[in-house]
Amino acid sequence: MTKDELAQFLASSPDRQQLLTHLVDHPGSPAELADELPLSRRSIQRHLGQFVERDLAIKDSGKYRLTTTGSHVVDELTTYLETLERIETYRSFLGHLPDMDHTPDPRWLESASLVTATKENPQAPVHEYLDRVREFDTDRIRMISPVLSRLFHDVHADLAMDGVHTELVLDADMVERARDLNPVEFKIVVSVGVLDLYRHPESIGFGLTLGDEQLLMGAYDDDGHLQACVHATNDEFLQWSTDLFERYRDESELVESPFSLPFPFRKDT
Known part of the structure; x- marks a missing residue:
């Protein structure tokens, strides 16, 4: 046979x-x-x-x-x-990722959690992301994002106030959009030592946020709307995500600070 x-x-x-x-x-x-x-x-x-x-x-x-x-x-x-x-359970997540190179092994999703956008609650994955990020217990966050979002900005600013350092990879268009939207704020953010901003030469079609022992991965539609957010702690998923982040960071150019400002304040001081 x-x-x-x-x-x-x-x-x-x-x-x-x-x-x-x-x-x-x-x-x-x-x-x-x-x-x-x-x-x-x-x-x-x-x-x-x-x-x-x-x-x-x-x-x-x-x-x-x-x-x-x-x-x-x-x-x-x-x-x-x-x-x-x-695969069927995570269809809304896997189906919005760019390609197989950006898709985790489905076996790593066994203990993960998934929140998807619905007609009744299109912002559900956004709120899931915000709630999960607030729970991160880490001194460093590594992040890849395809979009600019004031909601994301605010929650990560709160983490920065608590002393969390962020490495952020954006594509070149997003970096320039951030600079154009608020030039003064942009200069300050990249100058106070809480953020290393990297400019990636190509467009980005997924989101990734890494803590020490957990990760969030987001799948977006063609209009840049977050359709699904996965939270995971699987070691293999974490290693794969770390490798993916480092590849994107290594392909990117660090946005140099125009000047240096001290950042001595914390929420507990």
């Missing part, structure tokens, strides 16, 4: 998948399996015969159990189905 034939055999019947998975921990006779599963005995007997023909199961003293091959197949099938389910 070829891999394509095996894949077709498993995919063509949810009942077959259910029975095969059940045999992992519950070997049994056709009668016992019929009592344990919402399947007819006749259907179970037919599937069991097919499993034996394909060396996925063996009959031993009237009971059917998986072979080693069958156990491996079930492990891979379970992982595959769980991954598909996770």
Whole structure:
């Protein structure tokens, strides 16, 4: 049996998948399996015969159990189905990321949380981002953003007042827009030592904010509206995100400060 034939055999019947998975921990006779599963005995007997023909199961003293091959197949099938389910759950997030190079492995999303924009609450992911960032316990934040937002600016300004240093990557157009919107504020912000601003030469189509042990990743639509926000603590996701941030930062040019100002104040002083 070829891999394509095996894949077709498993995919063509949810009942077959259910029975095969059940045999992992519950070997049994056709009668016992019929009592344990919402399947007819006749259907179970037919599937069991097919499993034996394909060396996925063996009959031993009237009971059917998986072979080693069958156990491996079930492990891979379970992982595959769980991954598909996770992809579907995070469709609104994954579907708005630029490409596969900017897409985390779905397996890393197992314990993540997702908030998406809805017709009733289009700002839900924005508020999720703000609430989560306020909870960051860190001395440094690394950030990539495709947009300018006063809401984001305000919450990160509060963190700066608490002594949190930020490395921020914006594309060249966003840097110039920030400079044009408020030239005086722009000069002050990049001069007081709380922000390292980097100008990336190409447009940016995602958002990323990294703390020490957690991250936020945002997916945007073509109009720059945040459609989904993911919060995660998975170590592999964190490492991948760190590598992604460093790649963008290394491709960028540091925006030099026009002058230097002290920044001695803190909220607790």
